[in-house]
Amino acid sequence: MTHDSPSPVLIVGSMAFDDLDLPTGSARDVVGGSATYSAYAASVFAPVRLVAVVGDDFPAAELDRLAARGVDTSGVERAAGKTFRWAGRYDANLASRATLDTQLNVFASFHPKIPAAHRATPLVLLGNIHPALQLEVLDQLTSPKLVVADTMNLWIDTEPKLLAQLLERVDLLVINEEEARQLAGIHNISRAAREIMTRGPRRLVIKRGEYGALLFDGGHPLFAPAFPLEDVIDPTGAGDSFAGAMIGWLAALGSTDADALRQAVMVGSAAASYCVEAVGNARLCTLEAREVRERLDAFRHLLYVPTPQG
Amino acid sequence: MTHDSPSPVLIVGSMAFDDLDLPTGSARDVVGGSATYSAYAASVFAPVRLVAVVGDDFPAAELDRLAARGVDTSGVERAAGKTFRWAGRYDANLASRATLDTQLNVFASFHPKIPAAHRATPLVLLGNIHPALQLEVLDQLTSPKLVVADTMNLWIDTEPKLLAQLLERVDLLVINEEEARQLAGIHNISRAAREIMTRGPRRLVIKRGEYGALLFDGGHPLFAPAFPLEDVIDPTGAGDSFAGAMIGWLAALGSTDADALRQAVMVGSAAASYCVEAVGNARLCTLEAREVRERLDAFRHLLYVPTPQG
Numbered sequence: 375m376t377h378d379s380p381s382p383v384l385i386v387g388s389m390a391f392d393d394l395d396l397p398t399g400s401a402r403d404v405v406g407g408s409a410t411y412s413a414y415a416a417s418v419f420a421p422v423r424l425v426a427v428v429g430d431d432f433p434a435a436e437l438d439r440l441a442a443r444g445v446d447t448s449g450v451e452r453a454a455g456k457t458f459r460w461a462g463r464y465d466a467n468l469a470s471r472a473t474l475d476t477q478l479n480v481f482a483s484f485h486p487k488i489p490a491a492h493r494a495t496p497l498v499l500l501g502n503i504h505p506a507l508q509l510e511v512l513d514q515l516t517s518p519k520l521v522v523a524d525t526m527n528l529w530i531d532t533e534p535k536l537l538a539q540l541l542e543r544v545d546l547l548v549i550n551e552e553e554a555r556q557l558a559g560i561h562n563i564s565r566a567a568r569e570i571m572t573r574g575p576r577r578l579v580i581k582r583g584e585y586g587a588l589l590f591d592g593g594h595p596l597f598a599p600a601f602p603l604e605d606v607i608d609p610t611g612a613g614d615s616f617a618g619a620m621i622g623w624l625a626a627l628g629s630t631d632a633d634a635l636r637q638a639v640m641v642g643s644a645a646a647s648y649c650v651e652a653v654g655n656a657r658l659c660t661l662e663a664r665e666v667r668e669r670l671d672a673f674r675h676l677l678y679v680p681t682p683q684g
Numbered sequence: 685m686t687h688d689s690p691s692p693v694l695i696v697g698s699m700a701f702d703d704l705d706l707p708t709g710s711a712r713d714v715v716g717g718s719a720t721y722s723a724y725a726a727s728v729f730a731p732v733r734l735v736a737v738v739g740d741d742f743p744a745a746e747l748d749r750l751a752a753r754g755v756d757t758s759g760v761e762r763a764a765g766k767t768f769r770w771a772g773r774y775d776a777n778l779a780s781r782a783t784l785d786t787q788l789n790v791f792a793s794f795h796p797k798i799p800a801a802h803r804a805t806p807l808v809l810l811g812n813i814h815p816a817l818q819l820e821v822l823d824q825l826t827s828p829k830l831v832v833a834d835t836m837n838l839w840i841d842t843e844p845k846l847l848a849q850l851l852e853r854v855d856l857l858v859i860n861e862e863e864a865r866q867l868a869g870i871h872n873i874s875r876a877a878r879e880i881m882t883r884g885p886r887r888l889v890i891k892r893g894e895y896g897a898l899l900f901d902g903g904h905p906l907f908a909p910a911f912p913l914e915d916v917i918d919p920t921g922a923g924d925s926f927a928g929a930m931i932g933w934l935a936a937l938g939s940t941d942a943d944a945l946r947q948a949v950m951v952g953s954a955a956a957s958y959c960v961e962a963v964g965n966a967r968l969c970t971l972e973a974r975e976v977r978e979r980l981d982a983f984r985h986l987l988y989v990p991t992p993q994g
Binding site: 466467469561562563564565568582584585586588593594595596597598599600602603604605606636637639640670671672673674675676677678679680 | 776777779871872873874875878892894895896898903904905906907908909910912913914915916946947949950980981982983984985986987988989990
């Protein structure tokens with residue numbers, strides 16, 4: 375199902391230390407950030423070129439772990455100072471989380487620099503960072519084939535003009551349901567999707583956590599399930615691993631057509647279901663393509679597909 | 685796909701006048717109640733035997749409308765006094781509703797009497813009424829083949845013992861997500877399902893509104909989509925029409941096996957998607973099997989089913 379030599383994907387985003395208060399306990403200095411999760415997930419299927427910034431406190435061993443997974447970390451800048459930190463507390467049901475602390479640290483003055491050798495990467499994932507930085511990335515690229523981007527409520531609130539500029543240059547936007555509603559100013563999710571797609575992206579994935587994801591691409595929407603897990607440990611990074619696995623699968627398929635994207639959304643859901651099974655990237659970082667395929671196969675049993683009516 | 689002479693289904697529940705404050709306007713004296721919605725939906729596929737109570741203010745023409753759809757209303761008792769009334773207000777997004785008023789009226793002293801000719805009906809749907817009344821119905825029946833029941837947060841709170849007795853005699857429980865969590869005392873929905881199924885029902889449908897429904901039956905769960913509608917007018921009765929169409933479809937198929945039930949859950953979702961397109965039962969009451977099949981067919985396009993991996 376996959377090419378022997380998939381094309382690489384370029385991933386730009388944050389790398390961080392996270393302090394996580396989870397119902398199962400607290401975890402400190404967990405290596406996180408959108409780019410880290412996305413890179414691990416994409417690396418299951420394709421070579422990854424990572425662009426991010428870390429501080430002088432970031433262990434070289436962590437970059438080595440990424441490199442061992444086929445992630446080219448030559449675009450990860452090491453700056454003087456501390457790595458970006460985030461602290462959050464999940465409720466007892468993992469249904470919501472509160473940010474306890476954010477320290478931008480070296481991220482505050484970060485401007486992504488795409489290595490010359492990576493500027494023609496065909497598939498690009500812009501993790502959830504300031505839209506001005508996402509635009510700076512696009513300005514450095516040579517006609518990417520597919521630009522995938524995430525964003526968040528903060529930028530929808532505070533940077534609507536920059537975000538509007540970004541959306542005009544994004545092929546596939548991947549956001550969660552509340553962000554979609556906020557961005558469109560429309561509650562009905564099908565209508566919100568239609569509104570957002572008038573602003574640039576021809577394709578839109580709306581993530582709904584345990585309810586799965588919806589893909590809108592102008593044809594029939596895809597209603598993708600989430601895997602019904604009995605043991606969810608840590609939702610951190612689920613959305614980033616969804617997007618990473620999705621773009622990695624597209625690279626492996628060598629296609630970004632409608633059918634490839636439908637497959638890729640299911641693969642994203644499968645990868646995210648593994649990510650949440652352990653704290654941080656502890657499960658994700660050893661994920662194998664075989665395991666994703668097994669879960670993908672299990673999705674078959676979750677669906678009933680009516681036969682065409684005469 | 686359906687038998688020429690489907691077996692009848694027995695539906696017991698409430699009939700009511702509803703006053704609905706909807707974002708699109710207010711509607712007064714809308715004929716509602718769980719039994720009404722379920723009966724209209726089931727009647728699309730099978731003959732229905734309806735047991736409920738109305739007051740002397742209930743128009744005979746409304747019973748005639750049901751009868752014209754193949755609903756046997758001989759079990760609908762007409763009592764002296766006013767019909768059960770419910771008044772509710774939906775928020776601007778139809779995401780939640782508040783009860784403004786409930787008047788039990790003739791329902792306060794109702795004890796369902798199953799006509800002798802209907803006591804051997806093989807498929808039975810117990811709409812959301814007091815569990816004592818649901819038990820009274822079961823006591824009057826002659827070995828039903830499949831007992832489907834709904835309940836609600838009120839009875840989970842106030843009648844745990846009666847509800848426990850009921851669950852032991854129910855084959856298929858159909859409740860919404862919050863009710864499932866409350867009933868099980870477990871937030872994780874897969875674990876909640878497993879807990880509930882230790883209490884009697886071998887099968888469980890958990891309705892999730894716009895997120896679809898989950899079917900648990902001991903095998904692989906079914907992740908059934910909701911149809912992504914752009915125009916939702918009135919969610920009242922969606923769950924009741926889901927359950928009604930589901931049991932009607934089983935009757936039409938002449939089977940309650942695992943595959944039949946998976947089909948029936950999809951049919952329930954399809955019927956509910958029509959119900960919410962108009963105020964009250966205005967759309968549901970003219971629903972045709974052909975239309976349900978069309979929407980069922982459209983579900984095919986909403987799903988991507990991975991091919992088995994080598």
